[in-house]
Amino acid sequence: MSETVKYVLDEARIPRTWYNINADLPAPLAPALHPATKEPVSPADLAPLFPQGVIEQELSTERSIEIPEPVRDVYRQWRPSPLYRARRLEQALDTPARIYYKYEGVSPVGSHKPNTAIPQAFYNYAEGVPRITTETGAGQWGSSLALAGAMFGLDIEVYMVGISYRQKPYRRAFMESFGAGCIASPSERTAFGRSVLAEDPDSAGSLGIAIGEAVEEAVQRADTHYALGSVLNHVLLHQTVTGLEAKEQLAMADDYPDTVIACTGGGSNFAGIVFPFLGDALRGGSDLEAIAVEPLACPTLTRGCFAYDYGDSAQLTPLTKMHTLGSGFVPPGFHAGGLRYHGMAPQISHLRALGYLEARAYEQLECFAAGLRFAQAEGIIPAPEANHAVKGVIDEALACREHGTSKAILFNLCGHGNFDMQAYTDYLAGNLSDLAGSEVEAAMALSGLPSVAG
C-alpha cells in the first residue's frame, strides 16, 4: 500500500491577488462586440448586466488583481483546498509519472464554481444591487450562486435547463435551501422563453436558451444584474486562485508541472489551474504542456470554428471571438452536464489559436471507466465532467510508462461526483453508450453558423 500524500496550506496563505493572463498574452484578445452595432463593447454597454468591479476586471490588463477581504473571508470556509500526490493511482498504473491533483470538491457545493460565484455576488452586494439572475445546466453553477447569494444577502433567480429541472429535483432543492428561486427554462416569464415554447411546447431547453432568458430579465429590471459561471475573462480570473495555491503546494513538494490537464466546458476550471503556470511560460521561464479535455459529444475546441459568436441562443449577449459550435447548438444527451456549452472562453480559444495549448476529445464510456479507476485508487468519486481530465491524465501516465520517462502531471479534480449517482448507476448498469458521430454532426448542422466573420 502507498501512503496518502497531501499538501495543506495554512489559511493565511489564501492568495491575496488573482492572476490576470491578459497581462502576459503575446497578442491581445479580439474585442467583444456589441450585438446590435457590432462595435467593440464599452464598459457602459455592460453596465445593465454586471457591477463595475466585474466590468473593470473583464477589460483589465493588470497582472495581479486584489482579492477583496470579504471574498477571502468566505473562501476561508473551504480554501486553501488540498493538493494530493496520487500515489495509489501511480502505483495502480505502474507509471514513473508523478501525478498531482488539486481537489476542488471540498467547496460547499462540491466543485470549483463558488470560486467565482462568491466574488461576483460580493461586487453586486458592494454596489447595492439586490438581485441576480443566472442560468444553470445540471445545477452546479446555480447552486454556487445560490450559496453566494446567501452569504451576501442577495436574491438569486436561476433559470434551469428544463430537462435537468425535471430530472434532478435534488439540485433544485439544494438551490432553494439557500433561498434562491429556480425556474424551468424555457419559461413563460420571458419573451424569449415564450417564443421558444410557441415553436416547441415540449422543448427540453438548453444552456443557450436559459442564458437568453436570464439576460433578458436582467436587462429589463433596474434592480437586477446577471452572472455567468464560466467563459468570461473575469470568471477565469477568479478561478486562478486554484492554480496559485497549487503552485505554492507544489513548491512544498519541491516540484513543478511539466503537464497541466483539466476538462473544459466553458473553460474556467482549466484556466484556473493552468493560467498561473502558463503565465510563467509566457514570461519566458519555462515550457508547459497544457491539455484541455472535452467530450466528443460537445467538441468545441477540437471541432468548433474560431469566430465571433453569441453567448446565448437569444443572441442578446455581446459577440466574442471564440471556438464555437454555433449559439443554437444543442448537444446530444450525455452525462457531463457541465460540459455542454456551445462556446469556449475567448482567452482559451485565443491561446489555442496561438499554439499554447492542446485539446483532446473523448467518448463518455472511456471517461467513466477512467473515473472509476481513479475512485478505486484514490478514494474520491470524480464528477462526470472531471472524469474527462482523469482520462487525459491516465493516458499521459501510461505513455510515460511506455516510453520509460518521468514527468510531473498536475490536474484539476474540479468536483466530486456524489450528486451524480444517477450517471454512475446508468454506467454501472451498462445503460450508457457512446454517441454516434452522426448525432453530433446533425446537432452541428442545426446550430447556426456564427454571423460575423472572424
Ligand SMILES: *Cc1c(COP(=O)(O)O)cnc(C)c1O
Ligand atoms: C461547470 C463544471 C465544469 C465545466 O465548466 P468550466 O467552466 O469548463 O470549468 C466542469 N466540472 C464541473 C464539476 C462543473 O461543475
